[in-house]
Amino acid sequence: MRDYPQPIDLRKIRVYPLAERESLSQVDRMLVDPGQKPCECDAVALHEIQQCARKIEAARKAGASVMLLYGAHLVKNGAMRIVNRLVELGWLTHLATNGAGTIHDWELAYLGRTEESVKKNVATGTFGTWEETGRVIPLALMAGALRSEGYGRSLGRFICEDGLTLPAPASLEESLRAEPAHPLAPARAELLQAMLVHKLPAGRMEVRHPWKETSILAQAFRHNVPLTVHPGIGYDIITAHPMFNGAAIGRAAGMDFGMFGAAVDRLDGGVVMSVGSAIMAPQVFEKSTSCVNNLRRQAGRGILHDHTIYVVDVQDGGGWDWSKGEPPKTNPAYYLRFCKSFSRMGGAMRYAQCDNVAFLHNLLCVLEEG
Numbered sequence: 001m002r003d004y005p006q007p008i009d010l011r012k013i014r015v016y017p018l019a020e021r022e023s024l025s026q027v028d029r030m031l032v033d034p035g036q037k038p039c040e041c042d043a044v045a046l047h048e049i050q051q052c053a054r055k056i057e058a059a060r061k062a063g064a065s066v067m068l069l070y071g072a073h074l075v076k077n078g079a080m081r082i083v084n085r086l087v088e089l090g091w092l093t094h095l096a097t098n099g100a101g102t103i104h105d106w107e108l109a110y111l112g113r114t115e116e117s118v119k120k121n122v123a124t125g126t127f128g129t130w131e132e133t134g135r136v137i138p139l140a141l142m143a144g145a146l147r148s149e150g151y152g153r154s155l156g157r158f159i160c161e162d163g164l165t166l167p168a169p170a171s172l173e174e175s176l177r178a179e180p181a182h183p184l185a186p187a188r189a190e191l192l193q194a195m196l197v198h199k200l201p202a203g204r205m206e207v208r209h210p211w212k213e214t215s216i217l218a219q220a221f222r223h224n225v226p227l228t229v230h231p232g233i234g235y236d237i238i239t240a241h242p243m244f245n246g247a248a249i250g251r252a253a254g255m256d257f258g259m260f261g262a263a264v265d266r267l268d269g270g271v272v273m274s275v276g277s278a279i280m281a282p283q284v285f286e287k288s289t290s291c292v293n294n295l296r297r298q299a300g301r302g303i304l305h306d307h308t309i310y311v312v313d314v315q316d317g318g319g320w321d322w323s324k325g326e327p328p329k330t331n332p333a334y335y336l337r338f339c340k341s342f343s344r345m346g347g348a349m350r351y352a353q354c355d356n357v358a359f360l361h362n363l364l365c366v367l368e369e370g
Helices: 043-062 072-076 080-088 099-111 118-123 131-145 151-160 169-178 185-197 216-222 246-264 280-298 337-343 356-369
Strands: 066-070 094-097 163-166 203-206 227-229 271-275 308-313 348-353
Touching: 043 066, 043 271, 043 308, 043 348, 043 356, 066 080, 066 280, 072 099, 072 356, 080 216, 080 356, 094 216, 094 246, 094 280, 099 131, 099 151, 099 216, 099 227, 131 151, 131 163, 131 185, 131 246, 151 163, 151 216, 151 227, 151 246, 169 185, 185 246, 216 227, 227 246, 246 280, 271 280, 271 337, 271 356, 280 337, 308 337, 308 356, 337 348
Parallel strands: 066 094, 066 271, 094 227, 271 308, 308 348
Antiparallel strands: 163 203
16 A cells, blocks of 8 residues: 655744845835825726715614625735724724735734745745744734634734733643633643743743734724634645644634624624625635524524625626626636625625725725715
8 A cells, every 4th residue: 555645844844033034015105094085996986985885874873794804915005094994983893804914914013014025935935934923823823712712803912912921831731631621621732732842931922013003903902893814724824834733723713703603693784895805705704694594594583684795806807797696607707706606695796896995995085074
């Protein structure tokens, strides 16, 4: 019988100080001031923005969810202060992003720089191999798991509080012996293992975040607005680090999926904005909607209804008028996941071909004008 191949040993990955990386984006050059005049949109996009604002106003009056699902480019394009302003004013009740969205957010809050040359650094084996990014994010999630917090809240707290406090290994060992079947036992074991293997001392771990005011994660935590994170194993650069722990990532993301569902369950009459997220947003939303409808039917409640979905991307939507419904399989537009999945989710789906920052900036201005 042929020998089964062995996986590569990620514990042997050599990592480098984040400050040594040639970063392509700097926070002071990329931030868009929400007080400035927004970039102009074409008449079609502006009409959708105005209608979206009216729907958001109605949703907030009715106590329904207003969800912003965004991709990492929203952060790299400098829209953090615009999103934070929408959070501060109470227009958004739930935010969701992918793993990359949090990595860029954290690096900017910590170092003021983010993004690297993928092509150049893959060739040298240095893409994503950055000590601080791959160490503190998993640690923040492992510490947050002991409070039953998911990915977004754990990392948002870490940024706001400039670090965390690690428990004594002896206390984790005692808890595991006394309560081996406790729901938190796996999280306690993972943190204990990380502390012992990587020789992490108990007590306060201080990590300053000089640019925390720009962080969406931090401001969502500060205003107690759920921000859920939906990563994929192997998708994000924190995989390329000796401290990578798939179980810890999965646990945090699993908690966040449940929180995402809670927002979907309050979406009757509400609004979903999927801005620049071609994969995460439609995939997570469709599974969560199915879960919510499953639970509602068991409880004798009606399925999700009367919600409006705004999908925003720079692509042309396949040249298809999505207000007419889903195209046939013979049409290439059928294979645009970010449109097709949302068009199947009930309610009304609107597609706006627009720059993601321009859409949200103009939306903020319409909402502030009232």
